[in-house]
Amino acid sequence: MVLCKEYRICMPLTVEEYRIGQLYMIARHSLEQSGDGEGVEVVESSECEDPAHGKGQYTEKRIHLSSRLPYWVQSVCPRVFYITEKSWNYYPFTITEYTCSFVPMLSISIKTKYENNNGCSENCLGLSKEELQTRLLEEVDIAFDVLSNQNHYKKEEDPKFFKSEKTGRGPLIEGWRGDTKPIMCSYKLVNASFEVWGFQTKVEDFIQRSIRDVLLLGHRQAFTWIDEWYGMTLEDVRAFEKQKQAETNEKLKVAGDN
Secondary structure (H helix, E strand, C coil), X not given: CCEEEEEEEEECCCHHHHHHHHHHHHHHHHHHCCXXXXXXXXXXXXXEEEXXXXXXXXXXEEEECHHHCCHHHHCCCCCCCEEEEEEEEECCEEEEEEECCCXXXXXXXXXXEEECCCCCCCCCCCCCHHHHHHCEEEEECCCCCCCCCHHHCCHHHCCCCCCCCCCCCCCCCCCHHHHCCCCEEEEEEEEEXXXXXXXXXXXXXXXXXXXXXXXXXXXXXXXXXXXXXXXXXXXXXXXXXXXXHHHHHHHHHHHHHC
């Protein structure tokens, strides 16, 4: 059975503020994580439209990460290994899919919805009765959950110590999700599938733990970088995103040429 988890990540932001902060964080984080031939390459970014969700933004990326995988995955993956990410952003609803041409049995799908509450919606993503019974629910606390890789820890990116100069928000104290205003929640349904006998449970569990780590780090950064993006318009952050995507692709290209 495919391992399915619903993550709920609260933020001391409004849904509209988070839209800007998320785009800024992803663009900057992708650039920072790229180097030595590994990182995030943007293949396509264009407008899209869906009958149910309206207009949105389609993005396709290649995530080069061979050396960052655990040794038991590296042993079966070539150095040219990359994962394809396809994302349809109909904010405040998004769909993201991950596939790998080298490992066709691997697939990950993520459905996300953002709401202005503290994670109290019982079925924000409209799951069926069966899905509600089988999915595992996990709450992610950006202030008090610990990053599994302490190399990623920076005190200036720790919500327990950070205070925004522009908004006055933070630091976040124990129980902050109960009385902080504003507050919003990212509801993420993650399906991870690796249908290979003998490896399925191990790989699917690894995928979910990795995704949880990425969500924790990314949401911490989106908040603690708020003074850099607060006040930006959607047009501003799209221009920033385009600039950082070009810089990221150039870093990967230069590394590939060497």
